[in-house]
Amino acid sequence: MNMVPSTQGKEASTTRECYLKLRQLILAGDLPPGKKLKIEELRALLKTGASPVREALSLLTSDMLVERIDQRGFRAAPVSKANFQEILTLRCSLEDMALRASIANGDTAWEERVVLSHHRMSRTERNNTELFEEVHKMFHMALLSNADMPMLLRYCDQLYDLNIRYRYLAADGPRYGERSVAAEHEEIFDATLRRDADAASELLISHYRRTGEYFISQMEG
Amino acid sequence: MNMVPSTQGKEASTTRECYLKLRQLILAGDLPPGKKLKIEELRALLKTGASPVREALSLLTSDMLVERIDQRGFRAAPVSKANFQEILTLRCSLEDMALRASIANGDTAWEERVVLSHHRMSRTERNNTELFEEVHKMFHMALLSNADMPMLLRYCDQLYDLNIRYRYLAADGPRYGERSVAAEHEEIFDATLRRDADAASELLISHYRRTGEYFISQMEG
DNA sequence: ATGTCAAATAATATCGATATTTTGGAGTTG
DNA sequence: CAACTCCAAAATATCGATATTATTTGACAT
Numbered sequence: 001m002n003m004v005p006s007t008q009g010k011e012a013s014t015t016r017e018c019y020l021k022l023r024q025l026i027l028a029g030d031l032p033p034g035k036k037l038k039i040e041e042l043r044a045l046l047k048t049g050a051s052p053v054r055e056a057l058s059l060l061t062s063d064m065l066v067e068r069i070d071q072r073g074f075r076a077a078p079v080s081k082a083n084f085q086e087i088l089t090l091r092c093s094l095e096d097m098a099l100r101a102s103i104a105n106g107d108t109a110w111e112e113r114v115v116l117s118h119h120r121m122s123r124t125e126r127n128n129t130e131l132f133e134e135v136h137k138m139f140h141m142a143l144l145s146n147a148d149m150p151m152l153l154r155y156c157d158q159l160y161d162l163n164i165r166y167r168y169l170a171a172d173g174p175r176y177g178e179r180s181v182a183a184e185h186e187e188i189f190d191a192t193l194r195r196d197a198d199a200a201s202e203l204l205i206s207h208y209r210r211t212g213e214y215f216i217s218q219m220e221g
Numbered sequence: 222m223n224m225v226p227s228t229q230g231k232e233a234s235t236t237r238e239c240y241l242k243l244r245q246l247i248l249a250g251d252l253p254p255g256k257k258l259k260i261e262e263l264r265a266l267l268k269t270g271a272s273p274v275r276e277a278l279s280l281l282t283s284d285m286l287v288e289r290i291d292q293r294g295f296r297a298a299p300v301s302k303a304n305f306q307e308i309l310t311l312r313c314s315l316e317d318m319a320l321r322a323s324i325a326n327g328d329t330a331w332e333e334r335v336v337l338s339h340h341r342m343s344r345t346e347r348n349n350t351e352l353f354e355e356v357h358k359m360f361h362m363a364l365l366s367n368a369d370m371p372m373l374l375r376y377c378d379q380l381y382d383l384n385i386r387y388r389y390l391a392a393d394g395p396r397y398g399e400r401s402v403a404a405e406h407e408e409i410f411d412a413t414l415r416r417d418a419d420a421a422s423e424l425l426i427s428h429y430r431r432t433g434e435y436f437i438s439q440m441e442g
Numbered sequence: 443a444t445g446t447c448a449a450a451t452a453a454t455a456t457c458g459a460t461a462t463t464t465t466g467g468a469g470t471t472g
Numbered sequence: 473c474a475a476c477t478c479c480a481a482a483a484t485a486t487c488g489a490t491a492t493t494a495t496t497t498g499a500c501a502t
Contacts, residue, residue: 013291013455038483049457051272054485058276062283064372070234071463073484086370093318149307151285155376235486259453270487275455292493294454 018046018056026065026076027161029168037066037074063158065165081219084166088212091159092205095140098156099204101147103197110146111193117142118189122182129171133164139185143192143204170215179210239267239277247286247297248382250389258287258295284379286386302440305387309433312380313426316361319377320425322368324418331367332414338363339410343403350392354385360406364413364425391436400431 012020022042025031042053057074060066067077102110117139124135137160144156184207191200233241243263246252263274278295281287288298323331338360345356358381365377405428412421 015455016291040483049455050484051456055276055279055455058279059283062280070237071484073464082369083372086372089370090373093314097314148303149310151304151307152311234484261453270485271454272486276485292454294494 014048014052015055015059018042018048018052019059021046022053022056022060023063023065023161026060027165027168029165031076033076033079033169035076037076039073064162079166079169081216084163084212084216084219087159087162087166088208091156091163092208094152094156094159095144095208096201096205098144098147098149098152099192099201100197101149101152102144103146103192103195103200105146105148106195107146110142113142113145114139114189114192118185121185133167137164143188143200166215170218181207181211184210235269235273236276236280239263239269239273240280242267243274243277243281244284244286244382247281248386248389250386252297254297254300254390256297258297260294285383300387300390302437305384305433305437305440308380308383308387309429312377312384313429315373315377315380316365316429317422317426319365319368319370319373320413320422321418322370322373323365324367324413324416324421326367326369327416328367331363334363334366335360335410335413339406342406354388358385364409364421387436391439402432405431 022031031037037057039050039053039057042057043050046053057066057068061068061074065077066074068074117135121132121135121139124132126132140160141153141157144153147153184203188200188203188207191203194200243252252258258278260271260274260278263278264271267274278287278289282289282295286298287295289295338356342353342356342360345353347353361381362374362378365374368374405424409421409424409428412424415421
């Protein structure tokens with residue numbers, strides 16, 4: 001009888017919705033690092049049952065955004081200088097691998113994805129944090145998307161999100177040096193389209209390191 | 222009043238038990254790749270409720286041993302030549318990083334862990350597959366254990382298990398070339414204790430590649 | 443025969459309630 | 473006054489049942 005599709009298009013499961021919402025809350029710092037995540041609270045917040053919440057938290061555990069202690073519940077993953085450092089190191093190594101593989105497999109469809117995502121990013125205002133972070137991630141993942149290594153891409157995606165979380169947390173503090181981020185993106189973009197893997201990778205990694213070292217200097221200064 | 226502890230020692234949660242059992246079943250190939258994993262069946266097999274089973278399957282999803290399709294249940298992760306290849310590539314890269322970091326941080330306690338696990342492995346018969354795989358993994362993880370990079374170690378651990386699964390599956394086929402596996406372990410061991418990172422890493426990686434390429438040649442031959 | 447549709451069947455996802463375990467505090471003792 | 477035990481409150485983990493959603497079956501029309 002229900003001829004008008006209630007939510008038109010994709011009917012996600014309750015669990016997935018919980019997962020996405022909780023993920024966003026943690027990434028944006030609304031559920032701060034180390035905070036105890038009580039089922040009952042979240043159940044009330046998301047207006048749903050306990051099962052989907054539990055399962056969503058389970059999934060977030062594998063993204064390393066939530067810690068679980070057997071019989072003692074869940075809590076938002078803590079942050080630390082060492083953890084940030086490790087994320088940075090792993091990203092440099094894994095994205096280097098992925099970008100090289102992506103370029104090596106380079107085809108037209110991929111090139112178009114890169115161009116499109118780059119264009120969208122350039123057209124998005126940086127003030128609109130939420131939206132900018134989204135297109136920014138799209139651009140970076142598009143660069144890697146042709147690597148033909150699904151597990152590697154999954155790791156890169158995870159690490160990207162873990163890193164973004166630190167960015168959100170730091171955003172409360174002093175505005176981070178506007179630097180020449182846009183110019184750096186431009187250089188990476190150009191080198192990639194030139195299929196110059198060495199240059200592209202070098203630029204990408206130093207892009208990360210520069211941002212990373214700035215944060216590290218702030219974290220316990 | 223219960224003065225005699227029922228299971229003496231560690232009381233794990235039902236979920237964890239399910240997780241460990243299912244994991245072993247999948248690794249050993251008792252739940253073959255691609256097989257539909259129906260909650261009801263597993264519930265009966267493990268003699269427990271549906272909730273722990275669901276949660277355990279959720280956890281296995283993050284280990285990439287189980288695939289989940291929203292609203293359509295779980296299935297054991299499929300296998301493929303490409304997937305094996307990717308696992309091999311990632312292991313070579315990540316274990317290289319971990320081993321170098323581990324050696325760089327090298328201290329006495331770590332050295333003793335390595336020596337101990339090596340000794341245990343050398344004292345274990347290869348025929349006792351189950352047990353040998355356990356001590357073998359212990360040895361390899363001990364080598365990396367001093368890297369002081371928890372996320373990296375987690376990735377290595379995951380990838381190790383994914384690889385072992387292919388070994389179990391291939392074990393049904395022709396016995397894999399006894400080769401000089403023991404000798405190779407010896408060389409890796411020696412180079413590591415010498416703190417010769419370049420040599421140790423080189424030996425470790427070629428150890429993996431050799432085994433890997435042997436399997437690949439068999440997979441679709 | 444073959445393809446389509448609807449009812450029946452089976453499996454998953456979710457809920458509400460119960461059982462277990464942990465946590466916090468009051469009261470007692472050395 | 474510190475440390476320890478025991479009890480009450482709270483939170484987690486698990487169960488059994490129901491509601492949703494996918495899949496199969498079989499009748500019917502082409």
